[in-house]
Structure formats: C-alpha cells, structure tokens
Amino acid sequence: MVAALAPEMHYSGSSGPVHWSGHSVINEDLFKSYMSDRVKARVHGDEVQNKFEAELRGMATTGMATQFVENLLRAVPVEKPWAVGEALAECILADDETREICWPWNSIRDRRTPKASLPGADLVGFCKEGDSVLLLFGEVKTSSDKSTPPNVMYGSGGLIWQLKNEAARLDLQHVLLTWLRTRCESDEYREIYRAAVDRYVQSLGKEILLVGMLLRDTEPNELDVSIRARGLADCLSDPTRIEINAWYLPIPIEGWPGLLHMDAS
Secondary structure: OOHHHOOEEEEEEEEOOEEEEEEEOOOHHHHHHHHHHHHHHHHOOOHHHHHHHHHHHHHOOOHHHHHHHHHHHHOOOOOOHHHHHHHHHHHHHHOOOOOEEEOOOOOOOOOOOOOOOOOOOOEEEEEEEOOEEEEEEEEEEEEOOOOOOOHHHOOOOOHHHHHHHHHHOHHHHHHHHHHHHOOOOOHHHHHHHHHHHHHHHHOOOOOOEEEEEEEEOOOOOHHHOHHHHHHHHOOOOOOOEEEEEEEEOOOOHHHHHHHOOOOOO
C-alpha cells in the first residue's frame, strides 16, 4: 500500500478474475501533504516543467519581458477536480510498495489543449511483478455522489462499461498501444514495452491488467464496487486481470485543486 497516506483497508473481495478493495485515508494532514507534494509534481511540477520555466525566465532581460513571462507561466487551465483525481490515482498506484507500476509519460501533462484528453483510457502504463510485465489500462472516476453505488459506476461511460471496452475492443487497444509505443523510445521503456506487448500478443490480447480507480469523499461502503465488480466477472475471464479499487479521502473533492497550491509540509 501507499505508506505516505497510512491508509486503512475496509473491505476486499473477488469473483473470478476480478478483485476489489476499499481503502480510506483518515489523516487530513497526510492527505494534504501528499497532494501538495507528490500529486502536485505529477500534475505540473515535474523536472521538465521546472527547466522550461527557468529557461523562459532567463530569456527575460527587461522588466516588461519579465512580467510577460510571469503572466505566460500563470496562463494555464485551472485544474479540474476530476483531473486532479486522475493524477492522484496514478500516484497511488505508482507508490504501491507491493509491485512496480510505471507510467512512461506524464499523461496529465501530455494533453496539448485545455480540453484534450487521451483516447480510450485514463490510465496507460505497465505493471511489473518480479520478472513479468503486463500492459495496464484503466479508468478513474471521482465522485461525491451520495448514492451507493455512485452513478459513475453505471451506464455508457461508466467505469464498468469502460473497462469492458478496454478488454474487448481491438481498435481501442490499437490506439493505446500506438500511443504507448511513441513514448517508449528510451532503452529502459523500450524493453518494458516489448516484454508487455509480447505477452499481450501471445495471449491473443487477453493477458493485460485492467484497473478501475474510484475516488470518493464519502463513508466507505463495499456496495460502491462489489455489485458491479461481480457483474464484470461474468463478462471477463483469465488471463485478463481486473482490479477495482475504491479510495475514500478526508477532504471534499471540490477542494482538491486548492491543495496543489499549498506549501508542502
């Protein structure tokens, strides 16, 4: 689990290839620190961004140019709670000490326009467990809905529907593999990509890890995920692996963007 958040497990279960679990973070200070440090870096504070900002500031040789550069650097879209939720989900998965999950590119920062999004999946990366590597595709849903299960678990565009699509549609998988390939040019990621895609091809597209992340600011309730997870188990089978993880956080979702602009303690 993610030691920095000191989470508590409230429930877990499985049905066929589907496993689900629910975790809560009780300590508000730990959550705020994680958001203002770890998640902030995932959204917009990475090393490349810091270099970019330093270079621009270095080009400003007059007071007017300096002011222009500062205005330019501030001219970024205001983070939406759902976008912060996606970055939070990526960090939680990557910080899981029980395995190694890696994202070869910062998907949040890979969007070229304010309204752009990746085609087909919120989560695109790899899961390494020992000598094995799996492609990881997944979805993130952020919900304050008081209903149990929340509406984001249902219908066209809901978490379960999207996971089923990612498991079954070759056109969608093609798009995701192409997107991944162009971001795996380094020696490290090229090797991981080849290993994961080799398993995918040899299994005729079945050996992948699908992850659904449900982020909530409500009280933990296994019915948030268990009913829909069991339904998903009727549609998918081994060797496809499916995980649905619910996280219950101590700060209202609407306040998450503001936590990125706090000083990390």
